[in-house]
Amino acid sequence: xxMPLERLRAILELLFREGVLVAExxxxxxxxxxxxxxVPNLEVLRAMASLRARRLxxxxxxxxxxxxxxxxxxxxxxxxxxxxxxxxxxxxxxxARPPHGPPRPAGDPRGARxxxxxxx
Numbered sequence: 060x061x062m063p064l065e066r067l068r069a070i071l072e073l074l075f076r077e078g079v080l081v082a083e084x085x086x087x088x089x090x091x092x093x094x095x096x097x098v099p100n101l102e103v104l105r106a107m108a109s110l111r112a113r114r115l116x117x118x119x120x121x122x123x124x125x126x127x128x129x130x131x132x133x134x135x136x137x138x139x140x141x142x143x144x145x146x147x148x149x150x151x152x153x154x155a156r157p158p159h160g161p162p163r164p165a166g167d168p169r170g171a172r173x174x175x176x177x178x179x
Contacts, residue, residue, distance in 0.1 A: 060105040066098045068141075070106045074116075075137045078151025080107065080127045084120070 073094060074080045082092060082103045090100045107127050110116045115133030119126040129137070129149055138145065 060102065062102045062106070066095075066102055067106055069095055069098055070103055071137055071141060074107075074110075074127070074129065075134070075141060075143070075149055078129050078149030080116075082107070082125050082127075084123045084125060 070080075080103070081094075082100055084104075086101050086104060088099055088101050092098050092100045092103045095103065104125070107116060107118070107125065110133065111118050111127070113136075114130065115136050116127040116129055119128075128151070134149065134152070137143075138147075
């Protein structure tokens with residue numbers, strides 16, 4: 060399917076940024092994708108079908124929604140296509156960092172719990 064390159068680039072940038080993409084199974088050409096204003100849902104479906112045929116994404120379908128997940132080959136391909144440095148990775152591949160606040164003092168009653176998990 061022919062589509063303007065700026066729309067294809069918007070689809071691929073969103074896919075790389077998040078690492079996953081969701082689209083409803085609705086091929087009506089006038090319906091826009093909710094995460095990509097101005098991009099028809101049909102173009103998202105066709106672009107992802109192309110990536111799936113090249114095994115750059117893995118597809119799952121449930122409850123009238125398609126879910127696509129980037130593979131390692133897909134990450135490498137999109138990094139080259141979008142001209143991104145190697146240190147940028149999709150959000151789905153980043154490790155969650157534990158929030159670290161100031162350490163609590165040993166005598167702090169808010170941090171005191173016994174072995175059962177209840178307050179002392």
